[in-house]
Amino acid sequence: MKIxxxxxxxxxxxWAEGDKCVADSILVVANSGKQASNERETICDTFEKM
Structure with a gap:
């Protein structure tokens, strides 16, 4: 299934045109610990600067 x-x-x-992520996999982590209360408490750990 493609997401x-x-x-x-x-x-x-x-990052690709149309605001698409073209990474093979995505890693999202919480700012601290293993739980987040909202999206602002998460980080995309897949990010790599061009």
Whole structure:
């Protein structure tokens, strides 16, 4: 099953036209520990600067 992942970080090497993430896999982590209360408490650890 293919899932479309949107990303607005244009300086990430996995960013593609149309705000798409083209990484083979995505790793999202919590800012601290293993739980987050909302999206602001998470980080996309897949990010790599171009």
């Amino acid at each position: 479309e992942v949107k990303c607005e970080v244009e300086n990430c090497k996995y």
